[in-house]
Amino acid sequence: MNAAISNPLGVHALVWAGDWSPESARYAIEQTAAAGFDLIEIPLLDPSTVDPDLTRKLLDRHGLSAGTSLGLSADTDVSSTDPEVVARGRRVLADALAVTRDIGCGYFGGVIFSALRKYGAPPDERGRANAVETIAGLAEQARASGITIGLEIVNRYETNILNTTEEALAFRSEVGADNVVLHLDTYHMNIEEPGFAEPVRQAGEHLGYVHIGESHRGYLGRGTIDFPEFFAALVAAGYTGPITFESFSSAVVHPSLSNDLAVWRNLWSDGADLARHARRFITDGLIAARG
Ligand code: MN
Numbered sequence: 523m524n525a526a527i528s529n530p531l532g533v534h535a536l537v538w539a540g541d542w543s544p545e546s547a548r549y550a551i552e553q554t555a556a557a558g559f560d561l562i563e564i565p566l567l568d569p570s571t572v573d574p575d576l577t578r579k580l581l582d583r584h585g586l587s588a589g590t591s592l593g594l595s596a597d598t599d600v601s602s603t604d605p606e607v608v609a610r611g612r613r614v615l616a617d618a619l620a621v622t623r624d625i626g627c628g629y630f631g632g633v634i635f636s637a638l639r640k641y642g643a644p645p646d647e648r649g650r651a652n653a654v655e656t657i658a659g660l661a662e663q664a665r666a667s668g669i670t671i672g673l674e675i676v677n678r679y680e681t682n683i684l685n686t687t688e689e690a691l692a693f694r695s696e697v698g699a700d701n702v703v704l705h706l707d708t709y710h711m712n713i714e715e716p717g718f719a720e721p722v723r724q725a726g727e728h729l730g731y732v733h734i735g736e737s738h739r740g741y742l743g744r745g746t747i748d749f750p751e752f753f754a755a756l757v758a759a760g761y762t763g764p765i766t767f768e769s770f771s772s773a774v775v776h777p778s779l780s781n782d783l784a785v786w787r788n789l790w791s792d793g794a795d796l797a798r799h800a801r802r803f804i805t806d807g808l809i810a811a812r813g
Contacts, residue, residue, distance in 0.1 A: 527808050529756075530587065531801060532561030532766030534733075537793045540776040542572045547580055555584035557797040563766050564625070566592045566618040567779055574624030581625070589629035589731070589764060590622045591674070593638025593782060600656040601636040601649040601683055608652050615660050623667040629764070630664065631672020631705050631731055633681055635693070638782050641682035653683055654696045661699035672705040672731045675721075677713040680783075685714045687721040694728060703730025707768065708747050712737050718748050722755035729761055734804055735768045740789030741796060742767070742803040749803075753811035765808075767800040 538553050539546035542564060554562040562581075566572060581588055592614070594600060600611035615634055622630040632638075635653040636645075645653075661671050675690045684690045690704045704725045708718065715721045722729060737745035756765075770785040774793065790796045 526812070527805060528762045529765045529808070530560040530763075531804055532563055532589065532764050533557065533559045533797050533800070534563045534766060534768040535565060536774055536776060536779070537767070537769055537797050538774065540774050540780070542577075544573060544576055547573070547577055551577075551580040551584050551586060553794060553797070555586055557794060558801050559586070559797070561587045561589060561764055561766065563589045563591055563768075564627075565776065565779060566590045566621055566630075567776070569614070569617040569621045572621050572625075574621050577625045588625055588627045589631070589766070590618065590625070590627050591630070591632035591672075592618055593633035593680070593779065594636065595778070596637045596639060599637040600634075601645060601653040603646055603649045603652070608656065612656055612659070615656065616663065619660065619663055619667075619669065622669055628668060629670050629672060629731060631703075632674050633676055634660070634671070635673060636681045636683040638676070638680050640679045643682070645682045650683060654693065657693075657702065658697045658699060661697060661702050665699070665701050669701070670730055671699070671702045673702065674705040674707060674731075674733070675710060675714075676707065677710045680710075685710075687715065687724045691724065691728065703763075704728045705731040705733065707733035707735055708749070708752055709733070709735035709737065709739055709768070712747055718752035719755035722752070722759050722761070726759065729759065730763050732756070732761070732763065732765045733768045734765055734800070738789060739768070739770045739785075741769075742800050749807050750810065753807040757808065757811040765804060767797065767804065769796060769800070
């Protein structure tokens with residue numbers, strides 16, 4: 523960790539690899555360490571494909587920590603009104619939580635309160651209540667392993683449950699568990715929030731995880747996100763949690779996630795160059811904000 527910065531800096535695994543085979547895990551973890559990051563975020567869309575023991579050994583060898591994440595599918599949507607769909611979603615979340623624990627991660631989050639997809643209607647009251655109950659149960663399970671649960675606030679085309687910080691704060695208080703945190707992502711904030719400072723202030727002590735993404739999800743600084751405003755807000759809030767770079771290109775494809783995120787074009791080919799650039803950009807931005 524850079525001595526001038528109090529946050530662990532992370533990178534999402536999709537910068538390196540579209541799956542978590544042993545070869546991909548080895549490559550992604552080696553590259554994350556080589557680019558100077560402290561943490562890698564590992565997608566767990568299919569928890570059964572992840573070898574937790576190997577992953578933990580690789581992380582230890584390279585002195586990294588990890589977080590895990592996923593977005594549910596229409597078939598495992600815990601905000602559904604169909605009890606069977608909700609039950610399937612809860613099983614996926616429980617499996618992912620077990621893998622998170624076995625890897626030795628302290629954080630599991632993402633779009634875990636609904637499917638990651640465009641909805642054709644606002645949330646149903648019963649469906650939303652199912653989502654609240656699901657996260658309350660998950661948080662209870664996670665507590666036993668010392669795991670924090672993150673609610674990633676995403677744009678309207680990727681969920682109809684949590685698009686804004688205000689909605690996430692209300693949802694969190696209905697869940698009523700202190701190991702549930704809010705996860706802000708600049709890419710989504712750019713679409714839904716009034717700016718980059720107000721949501722950080724609103725989330726306050728409940729902000730527990732951050733994604734740094736550009737407006738087009740490519741190289742930082744080459745889009746329209748007001749990063750100086752965001753970094754200044756994080757510093758002003760005294761936020762010391764993880765800050766993870768997230769970027770997607772058709773150069774690295776995950777069988778389901780890339781399609782769910784509408785990753786149609788090539789924004790970069792050299793993940794190592796992209797990641798080194800991002801780490802420098804975030805570090806410089808935080809140092810400038812500390813001014
Ligand atoms: Mn994100």
